[in-house]
Amino acid sequence: MASPSLAEGRVTRERYWQLVEDGVIGPDDRVELLDGVIVAMSPQNPSHAFATAALTRWLGAAVGSHAYLRVQLPLDVSTASIPEPDLAVIAGRIEDAAAAHPTTALLVVEVAESSVAQDRLTKGPMYAAAGIQEYWLVNLRERCVEVHRRPVRADRRYAETRVAHAEEVLDVAALPGSSIRVNDILPPQPIPAAR
Numbered sequence: 001m002a003s004p005s006l007a008e009g010r011v012t013r014e015r016y017w018q019l020v021e022d023g024v025i026g027p028d029d030r031v032e033l034l035d036g037v038i039v040a041m042s043p044q045n046p047s048h049a050f051a052t053a054a055l056t057r058w059l060g061a062a063v064g065s066h067a068y069l070r071v072q073l074p075l076d077v078s079t080a081s082i083p084e085p086d087l088a089v090i091a092g093r094i095e096d097a098a099a100a101h102p103t104t105a106l107l108v109v110e111v112a113e114s115s116v117a118q119d120r121l122t123k124g125p126m127y128a129a130a131g132i133q134e135y136w137l138v139n140l141r142e143r144c145v146e147v148h149r150r151p152v153r154a155d156r157r158y159a160e161t162r163v164a165h166a167e168e169v170l171d172v173a174a175l176p177g178s179s180i181r182v183n184d185i186l187p188p189q190p191i192p193a194a195r
Helices: 005-010 011-021 046-062 116-129
Strands: 031-034 037-040 067-071 087-091 107-113 134-139 144-152 158-164
Touching: 005 011, 031 116, 046 067, 046 087, 046 107, 067 158, 107 116, 116 158
Parallel strands: 107 134
Antiparallel strands: 031 037, 067 087, 087 107, 134 144, 144 158
16 A cells, blocks of 8 residues: 555545545555554564553453553544554543544553654654553563653653563553553563573
């Protein structure tokens, strides 16, 4: 699929959904709209799938009745950005999203190996500008989780950032009492062969 954004300038939310409706972007096209550009999403290797499944199981149990979990579904954060984060914890009831995609989240998680730079440099600022209270970047390359909190919308950045490794415990600010070890998110490392 050729990207219309290259020929016609930045793509708006309305243009993006029109391309979907017209069949230019099909159900098998793994793309998302980021800051007015239609971007291909990386294929999911087994490590990505493991981390996404582990977080889905844990967050699904942690959200309770005041929120719900969306997995790899659109989040309508601005007139030029409709990312599809790996996970999003949304306040309210699932029925609230029957007519339109959510515009904010309590937590957004991106799992990344080849897309670490894009998730850090494009999606992080985009989520901060949208006022998303907490953003996790599960960095499979460096086997850590980058935790971003307290968005500064006007500056497109988070005021609080930390990196959690191995045995450290993560908690979701909006889900009191929820916690998970970083190692429980990351795929097990292969055991080196004996010599």
